[in-house]
Amino acid sequence: MSFKSLGLKEALIKAVEEKGYTKPSPIQEKAIPHILEGKDILASAQTGTGKTAGFTLPVLQYLSDTKHPKYRPLRALVLTPTRELAAQVYDNVREYSKYVNIKSAVVFGGVNAKPQIATLKSGVDILVATPGRLLDLHDQKAVSFKRIDVLILDEADRMLDMGFVRDINKLISFMPEKRQNLMFSATFSKDIKKLAEGILRNPVSVETAPQNSTAKKVTHKVFKVDKNKKTEFTIKLIKDNNWNQVLIFTRTKHGANKLTEKLIKAGISAAAIHGNKSQGARTKALKNFKDNSIKILVATDIAARGLDIPLLPHVINFELPNVPEDYVHRIGRTGRAGAAGEAISLVCSEETEYQNEIEKLLNEKLKSNIVEGFEPTDTAPPKRAASQSKGSFGKKKRPGNSNSSEGNKAKRKPHFKGNKPTSTSGRGRTGAPKKKRF
Structure with a gap:
């Protein structure tokens, strides 16, 4: 066609x-x-x-x-x-x-x-x-x-x-x-x-594809890593493989800034992009990442939508998202337009429940790997389970607006009460709109 x-x-x-x-x-x-x-x-x-x-x-x-x-x-x-x-x-x-x-x-x-x-x-x-x-x-x-x-x-x-x-x-x-x-x-x-x-x-x-599916040419890798060694392991991955363009996701803005600072100290060019950054800083960081002036872009989930980076080879989930659908959007930055890509997730003991939820969403088991020297030795229980044991977990909580400088409204259920149009055909203006109640 x-x-x-x-x-x-x-x-x-x-x-x-x-x-x-x-x-x-x-x-x-x-x-x-x-x-x-x-x-x-x-x-x-x-x-x-x-x-x-x-x-x-x-x-x-x-x-x-x-x-x-x-x-x-x-x-x-x-x-x-x-x-x-x-x-x-x-x-x-x-x-x-x-x-x-x-x-x-x-x-x-x-x-x-x-x-x-x-x-x-x-x-x-x-x-x-x-x-x-x-x-x-x-x-x-x-x-x-x-x-x-x-x-x-x-x-x-x-x-x-x-x-x-x-x-x-x-x-x-x-x-x-x-x-x-x-x-x-x-x-x-x-x-x-x-x-x-x-x-x-x-x-x-x-x-055109099953809901929550990921691009066919994206390879998924999971590394079970001690929580305190994630930064060291990330630096090892980038340097050992000589990667020149990697998008890394963290759950918080503070975490993005902290990881960026440590990457720069390790001699790796990097910038952070999140809701607390000015628009000028966000635009500059994205531009520098696209033209390879910097190797690493560290982002919160605000960047999971809207970043179109041609032929981006690697995405790293430094922390798994606590909403499984966000995994799809994060790794959707790679493997675009038929190109191959690699999605790597670093999972500590606190995140095992998040991994289970992602696998259930994808209807796919993600094979886990352990690298010598970075074995997960922490014994903290899964965050989801810990929340439930405290009685604070009723239903899954989506992230709020902390990563968004645009979204400043309280989280509500979708509820549109507008009158449905009586006409079901044609386009164009019909004069002044009828007053609706919302």
Whole structure:
């Protein structure tokens, strides 16, 4: 199948081919025709499979085909959970729209809002944004959602984890009911599907891989390591194997800073990226990592979504995530677009329950290895079991917003109470949106 056979116009195909893509990926094959027909989509695809292009290309085609000759109101909105993902999606939008007369922009927190306001006032067709900054701009009357034709929620499950439900509710209340809705994510939990029921109208479900699956070319390795020797073992792995590009995940911001300092002291170039870092520092660290100015990027889970690093060979879980789904997103940074990759996890005795939960999610047993001199000698019980014995563990607790400078809302169950649209066909503006109660 070709991009042309999907119904895309030559200007978009030319831009895609210039990026080196000649054949659509499975998610693109399944999603693009439905989106071009104006249908709502509930799409699940593992990371690195081209889902961004899966919604960007058909939306750009719709916007260019229906563009007003004089006016440029905001008609398509892409919401993302993190700044890094927003920037990545915007880069793709800009690249794919280079041969069509479509203006795009990106807005997120952590930077001066004045240039963003100026850009919005000049007219934008498609906007990529994080919910918090977007609401602030709306409150300042710098942006209007009255002409939104297409709403895209990218990495919707992460937005739920980060407590953005109330913000999304509020944003939707300002939009016309008659619009196309696209929900994309690497995984879909039951909560996400409930959330989708309040937004999507008769959606087409698109899935290209089993939920929570990982890329086929990713090799999983587990090393049972003493907790106090993890840093020493990480340094040994990097130096002995002469690795030049490694993404390392820690559970906390403090842990990321501490590990980065020790790597630098060991003569290994490294930088940390997490929610306490300024946007300038985060952008610089990512740029230096991509162009190989530094070998190691140490990140919290905020970076598990939105980091697109071509041909990244290695991901190390310095600490296992306490939410098993996050393992999928972490290692999804490697093995992208069909490339091979290696996911290494360092597991101490406290994390054995986390490993069991990950294996259950993946329906796969991860083979464990022990290296002489780094044997796990600590005897602390699994953290999950320890919590239960103290009576503090009722149900699995997802991480809060400590790693997010965008998500500052309390964790709540997804609960959309908006009126479902009465119309199930057509696109476009229907006038002022009906008032909704949220």
